[in-house]
Amino acid sequence: MALDTRVLQGDEWDVWYDQLELAFGGVPESPEERQLYRSLTELERSLGVWDGETCVGTAGAFSFRLSVPGAAVVPAAGVTMVSVAPTHRRRGVLTSMMRRQLDDIRAGGESLAVLTASEPEIYGRFGYGTGAYALSVDIDTTRVRLSVPPGTDEVRLRLADLEKSLADCERVYAALVPARPGMPARRPGWERQGLLDPESGRSGASPLKCVVAEGPDGEVVGYARYRVKPDWERSGSDGKVQVSELDALHPAAYAALWRYVFGIDLTWHVQAYGRPVDDPLLHLASDVRRVRPRHRDALHVRLVDLPAALSARSYGAPLDVVLEVEDAFCPWNAGRWRLTAGADGAVRCERTGDAAELELSVRELGSAYLGGVTLTSLATAGRVRELRPGALREASRAFAGDVAPWLPHGF
Structure with a gap:
């Protein structure tokens, strides 16, 4: 029988949440906690994967507004409640939910997705980078x-x-x-x-x-x-x-x-x-x-609309750099982008045919986005490649923030 992925209905919430609890060890949450998260759940942003009448996958998103460098507060999807039943591993359930979720986030006009990860290695393949530590x-x-x-x-x-x-x-x-x-x-x-x-x-x-x-x-x-x-x-x-x-x-x-x-x-x-x-x-x-x-690690960051996300934050120094970005999961982000930040605070990010000066994936941009992880450290790990001498130092200085990013509570 084919698996059915669909938006959660109100009368399905208890079964859906039971599957989430099962995936995280099967210990029931307190009635107080369960009731709070029921009230916070945005049904229209919640997905269930069903095998007949059995829920075998869950994923949701909260409509957040997240602070970014420069004191702006921008719309962001807080990805949450992700689980796959142990009977349905390695059948593409998680990938299908991530695919639909990121498509929906983009269609809804949010440039960022963020999450906290029970297993950080899972989400790197979907373009999430660790952007804040605790x-x-x-x-x-x-x-x-x-x-x-x-x-x-x-x-x-x-x-x-x-x-x-x-x-x-x-x-x-x-x-x-x-x-x-x-x-x-x-x-x-x-x-x-x-x-x-x-x-x-x-x-x-x-x-x-x-x-x-x-x-x-x-x-x-x-x-x-x-x-x-x-x-x-x-x-x-x-x-x-x-x-x-x-x-x-x-x-x-x-x-x-x-x-x-x-x-x-x-x-x-x-x-x-x-x-x-x-x-x-x-x-x-x-x-x-x-x-x-x-x-x-605390907050994992995913640029969903790359030019909108990079334009939404400010930078610590003037910048003019061409980024060659790899993004296999959200190919609309892939390619060359010229990012400019003026001394007056104006920021632009546009496609360009000019020669690339830094090469990296969207995952590294997610890590550096909030200003707490430097592009220089990522380059030292071999995850950013400098193609124009000096470009790495300029970009790393501009992306870095004055204070460490912080997620004060989970979701």
Whole structure:
């Protein structure tokens, strides 16, 4: 029987999501989490592959607006919920979903697709490159001190109700989005993700807590959401603070929030995951080794409409370069493109018959797009080829950003 790929219908969602859970180990999610993602699912952007009445493949997309270098926030498809049943491996199910999905994204006018990958090696063959990384820390607070900036002592902190503080926390988050590439501008409903707190997911830690930082006028200028996991040794307490979010609008509030979580009674460790790789915490800490930083991939980026995507961001230096781009999966992107960025900020990307100066695939452009991966490093790995002396240095400098791109939450 031929497999049937079709847009998801509302009455099919539970069966479709059951297949997704099965592909990720078969452990049911909490009712709270399942209900949230049901409410966030965009049915018209969700695909199911069916073998008769059995769902054997899933893929979806969220309609995001993503920050890119230059403070612009551009439409992007947040690819999500991708799975293939173990009974239907190596039958082209994933390729067929990726093909249809990218065609639909292009037809809908989005120039970018982004995703987080359970297995990063899968998506490179569809043109996705790792564009942002994440930092995790596990800090021994008995051996690390914080050197805080002037004004930290003037920041007022108060414990706040999760629901009542939600609007203030979202205003802080929204103000930060344009300043750092890779951050989604949250659409209605996504603010609920940060409040998910099923008991089944706490692993012995406390319910989620929130502390807010206030300025002199009482305005909320930062917040942290965290859990406390009590633990004891023969010598006494050995509790841990698990930070899920910490954002602030200025350095004093930022430092005050970290100092707060460092000082919670009966705890001797602070753990945080998914932080930006250039997190200022690394400079506040007295001993960065005791912070135990670890990196991993976070956001994978795919240019769907190459000229539109390259024209949507700004560049750190004037640029005039001809790119020879390989893109077998989306051939409309393949060929030579002249990318120019003027000192006045004007950017153009057009097809050209001029001689190529840099040769690369769309995957490398995806990695470099948000400014956190340099073209020079990709060239050193043999993935970018310089055809005109000096072109690599010019382009790498122009693509690089002032801050590391960051995806603050999954999707």
